[in-house]
Amino acid sequence: MRAIKNLFVLVIIVAMLVGVGAVALRVMRGKPSGVEEVKQGIVMASSVSSYVYAAKVGNKVILFDAGADPDGKAIDALLGWLHAGRGDITDVFLSHGHGDHTAGAAALRNVHIRLGAGDIALAEKKVPPEAFAGKAFTTVMGFPAVTAGDPLTGAGTIEVGDAPAAKDGKDAKDAKKVVKAFPIPGHTPGSYAFLYDGVLFVGDAMIFKQGRLDPAIKLFDAHPDENKAAIRQLQKQIENEEIDIICTGHGGCTPKGLGRNQLIDLVARL
């Protein structure tokens, strides 16, 4: 009888801790970190360790991932740094459909929300995350459903910003800027990496920690082998691209100039 009573007390305590933890996380996600510069014109901020990246393209702004906060406070911090407003955002490139990367997109109107077609149902909460930790986290955080109106299939190049299209004889700086999209199915079926201005955004396929790149955190990754295969494939696809910096969903970015070498080092350890 006493054992049952003790167990009951223990269950209550655990439930309270989970409840307090959930409330704390929901409060914390609305309190973004300070803004840091990735390189000129590209900045980052995070809340509850989910990063949002913003790039100024002419007078417009594009985002890479939208963060864990449905109110988009980290996005607003980045916009403030870039002297821009929400109305200047034209495109949000979502690395995958997990709520801690998509939630902020729920706060935005009239933007192209670009996401791998394989993750549309995940972002709309029609299917749950596959990994247990991801499921639990999503339940605790109550992420909003996000509808991506611009699904991505295969590799592609997307023009961004408001510069006029490049014409013969025109200065290269007047050319339209582009984002190159590479499918990296693994962490989720619709995961994508995006390359813009020498910076490769890889979402949760990789994490930057203790000065090096590692594959996605196992607890949150239902398909580690597929993810590794996708990283190898990605390395081949970007062989001829300039890869200056690699930015991850939860660990920030590699130091400037080291992106390519750190990816080669990661692939050698896979």
Ligand SMILES: [Zn+2]
């Ligand atoms: Zn994820």
